[in-house]
Amino acid sequence: MPTDFDRRLKEYLLDTIRLDVATISKDTIHLEWDADGRRLKNTYRFPFVFRDKPAFAEERARDSFAAVFGAISSLRFTAMLPKKVDLTAVEDHLPEALIDFLSYSARIEGSEYSWQIGFNQWDPEIVAVPKEDDLPILTVPEDSKQVLVAMGGGKDGLLCLKLLENSGIDFHMWQYLEHLYQTVEAKEDPSASPLFDSVPAEHKHLVYFNEDSYLFEMTRRRDSGIESYYEVLHPGATVSFAQNAGEPTLGMIIGAGLQAAYELPVAVWGDEKSAESPNFIDPVSGTGIMHSGTKTLDYAANIQRCWGKIFKNLQWVSLLHPYYDTAIFRLLKPVIGESVHQTHSCNRGSPWCLECPKCFYVFAGLTANFDRHDVIKQFGGADLFQRKNKDAIWKELLAIVEDGETPRRAMECVGQQQEVQLYFWNIKKRYPELLSAPPFRLFQTEILDPLGSELQQEEYFKGLDLKYGEMYREDHVIPAWVAEPVFDYITGLDVLSDN
Template identity: 25%
Template sequence: MSDPTRRSGAGTLWLGTHTRSEHQLSLQFGLDDLRFTASYWYEDVDLVDLERRYGPDTLDRVCFHLAAFTANTLVSLRPAHFDAGPYQRHCTPEFWSLWRRVVHGVWAQWRYEHDLPDYEGPDLLRSPAEVVPSPVAVSGTGEPGVLAFFGGGKDSVVSLRLLQRAGVPCDTLVYSSSTYGSAGKQHSLCDTLLDVLGLPAERRRRVWAYDDLVDSPVARLAPQHDLLPLTAAETPASVFAAVPLVLAHGYRGLSLGHERSADQGNAVWSPAGDEINHQWGKSVECEQVLADYLRTHLVEDCHYFSPLKAVHDPLIFTMLAAEPDAIPFTHSCNVEKPWCGRCAKCAYVWLGYSAYLPADVVARTFRGHGNLFDHPDNQVWFRQLLGLSDHTPFECVGGVEETRLAFALCRRRGLGGLAMDVFEREVPPVDLDALLERYLEVGSLGAWCPPGWREPLEARLRAAAAGARPQLATS
């Protein structure tokens, strides 16, 4: 049994006052006497004008949600209480239910890594607010389109093209994060890719996010907090970071490139009986609860959804093949952008590219890295991806069967190496046709995606799947 003294943690996670200028929002938060700051810079939003248009209380509500989902990184230090501080009037029962649900889902991996099955995050220090405000109505006369998050990976490219070809008007949002290194490099890489894709500059939005907790020496200088690495609810935080853009420009949708593959967990942890899913923030469960909350409690008639939620990675890789000029400019490594060639993310994406895309395109994309099947650092990742370890990699990657399908397709193309030797020696025979039938299936985008967008998007996905089947079939 787990130690009951480990359930509640110690200390208080608190939110402090914020400041805002024309283009910058600065937040304060901390744990007891530890104080941190985060700032969000908006190129295409005048926060002073937003306050004039919507009133200070609405802007305070938006700041509260962004502060609370930025500060919840401190759940990684196991606080006992949560103090909303100056935002107490906005801390409603509905908000608290959402915040705790996100903590439960996102921090499942963290609980597993630290053997804390019973810790569910901090408790409220004060009773929640009694008055539940109505969502704000977006003003403006602009085109009621979609703001599409664009991170520079395969999903961003396919998602953007899918929206465009389905006739959904959309702009892109690129946000940089302290987690991924230089902000300038992050924006430059995405700009280059968007240039190749032909998206006009006026259709691109940018946010710069800086968080001094992420890069702090908290483990070294506050050794009582030994529960690293830090976990963050990046997707929910980014959604709330986009709300000022929604209010400023009148968007009716926020879209992300989250695929059906993200719904599958990495392992089941027997002490708690929980599925551990590193990608829970990208799961259909998280998408639905965020979509419902955003539309019901914060911004009226703003729909959060993923155009790729109906499909798995094999179809996405196949759809990506239609963009051969753009593929070499994709990037999704979380260690060293564009690609380090030795992490789980690089191993998985290279595998998928090698299975579904032309060899010359793969070589131009991962230039200088060679055959990743042979790299010594990647052997542990490929074993985990193939289901030959206790869990799949704690990264944004596909499931075991998708990996085995990709290996089988690579073998059919004649690609070998150390990891391929492991696949042939230790993995049972793969039924290619059965796996292709399973992973080219198109599901539903969910009722939270408005029918006017959902129906043309699903029709495009079904057409892509019908075209992929004869292309990939073995008989």
């Protein structure tokens, strides 16, 4: 007999999503989906008329790009784990390499969403016989030497932009806005974030989302009560039910459209080395569970492989893959200075929810490298080290567990737990008045005391500093004409060790 949990799952999860329409009209990509009988329309408006750009002048290029865009946007349904993704209607315009990449990407994107409802792995059946072999679909001229930078409201995007600027590399900026949820500080006014507007750049581009699928998931989640199932399945979880799926990879294909239109061979994101490993290993299945699997070097290599087959001279890379978060935080002061205090990095509230692991993580990383009173102002006057009843979050961030338990990195965009320990070590030395704060009492008794003498503690953190404060020159897929000037600039700053 079906249980209450079975009912909730049935009401939330999807059996089949089917892409019926993928077209381009003027400046907008129009997609129409059937999700278990529910008709959904998603539109994506670009800052140019497609047919006016040489790369999209031919109808074939527009049709194929719309089909590829639609196929990749199927990842927006990942939270509802559809068993089948039917792309038959656009299969004439889909290259085989895209289907291969989509299968890989679904497994990566689905890691967290499968885990949160007790499934092992999402591996949907993709229904399509790809027939597009007139490749490449899009081409960027070989002699172009400009870069596209994704720029939201966070520190990593601003760091990428300033690294390029200070290394003498020309760039365009872009940002997206969704009408139903706040990705930047723009709920009512459909304009860019203040940070985006404040950066002096000649070329800025905005892309607007209007997705029925987002409201569809929200309604289905509410009506099914699936979040209460999540709370029972994962008691004590420090993060809420995840649902905004597919954003990173959708951003990559949006970037590809902008790159082709403005003849920009490289698109740059700010994905860090700290995201390389799983957040934890599921003890039952042995599967690595990842919140940020799309940030890994392996993912970058796979998208390079796919893009290299279906496009020409068009790449997606992370400028920050050679650096752990520790190194990134150290670069912030010499590269972007006090402008860091205009940034915000919370995925759950704007500018900060002040409750999630990411808020606490960024607060610690910034305090280790900037004046703590300025950081408190950045967080709206909240000193997160003094917040009550937050031991669960700090323990998770610091890898403090009970005997026999395995540490789990928070299911958020946070760095390695040893990096947080290193932040605390540096904060302890800079601000001894914080030693009585709740998380620092935990740090002393659970991390420092077991290490032994002060000399042993110094040796431990020296090792962490060497590992996480380095520049890993080989760990990236960045073309040399971008990588080498940036490496040279960072080397000149003399704030990181060089691997």
